[in-house]
Amino acid sequence: MAQASSYDERYAGQGYYWGTKPSAICHQVLQLIPPDRAVSLLDIGCGEGRNAVFFAHSGYGVTAFDESAEGVAKTERLAKAVQVPISVFQADMNEHRLEQDFGILFSTGVFHLIPRNLRQEVFTHFKRRTTAGGLNVFSLFVRKPFIGKAPDSDPGAEPWLSGELLTLYHDWRIEYCAEEVFDCMSGGIPHQHAVNRMIARKP
Numbered sequence: 001m002a003q004a005s006s007y008d009e010r011y012a013g014q015g016y017y018w019g020t021k022p023s024a025i026c027h028q029v030l031q032l033i034p035p036d037r038a039v040s041l042l043d044i045g046c047g048e049g050r051n052a053v054f055f056a057h058s059g060y061g062v063t064a065f066d067e068s069a070e071g072v073a074k075t076e077r078l079a080k081a082v083q084v085p086i087s088v089f090q091a092d093m094n095e096h097r098l099e100q101d102f103g104i105l106f107s108t109g110v111f112h113l114i115p116r117n118l119r120q121e122v123f124t125h126f127k128r129r130t131t132a133g134g135l136n137v138f139s140l141f142v143r144k145p146f147i148g149k150a151p152d153s154d155p156g157a158e159p160w161l162s163g164e165l166l167t168l169y170h171d172w173r174i175e176y177c178a179e180e181v182f183d184c185m186s187g188g189i190p191h192q193h194a195v196n197r198m199i200a201r202k203p
């Protein structure tokens with residue numbers, strides 16, 4: 001039986017902890033591989049579904065998973081409200097291995113929870129499960145000595161180092177890569193995050 005996630009409590013209320021607006025990077029995906037033909041997309045650690053449902057509404061064939069049962073239920077609820085088809089399931093990204101290829105693998109704010117010693121293996125798998133010409137679109141937290149721990153930070157989190165993700169994609173075309181510091185109000189307390197956003201295309 002799946003274990004309870006530390007996110008279940010945050011997702012248990014009626015409201016959406018992360019809101020329902022998609023991340024800014026979603027719009028870049030629309031430009032790089034528009035859904036004017038069948039394009040499969042996987043959202044890894046979809047939370048309450050804000051990005052997965054945006055993609056489904058835009059016409060992608062969306063599959064999404066999260067460790068949190070509440071997150072999965074919220075994602076299904078949001079998809080139903082917007083009346084879009086979406087396939088959602090509960091899984092742990094550190095253990096679950098994909099059984100099909102996707103045109104786009106997408107994830108925001110989750111990969112700090114992949115232990116450093118598993119990263120090589122997990123990303124080799126993600127790359128293998130991407131179709132030729134497809135994209136990996138990832139946004140992850142990076143460690144900066146001048147940014148403190150977020151008040152709602154995850155126990156066991158291992159933020160990435162600048163450039164760490166890029167090295168894993170040295171053999172793919174980098175369509176976009178940027179590091180940014182932004183203000184955040186999650187949990188109701190103002191704080192900052194440093195993120196690395198990268199879009200890489202499989203040759």
Ligand SMILES: C[S@@+](CC[C@H](N)C(=O)[O-])C[C@H]1O[C@@H](n2cnc3c(N)ncnc32)[C@H](O)[C@@H]1O
Pocket residue numbers: 005007018023044045046047048049050051065066067068071091092093094107108109110113
């Ligand atoms: C900061 S939230 C981001 C949610 C969503 N990607 C978004 O941008 O709205 C991190 C998410 O990662 C999920 N998560 C944490 N560990 C996970 C794991 N091992 N496998 C899958 N999902 C996980 C949590 O349940 C949570 O929904």
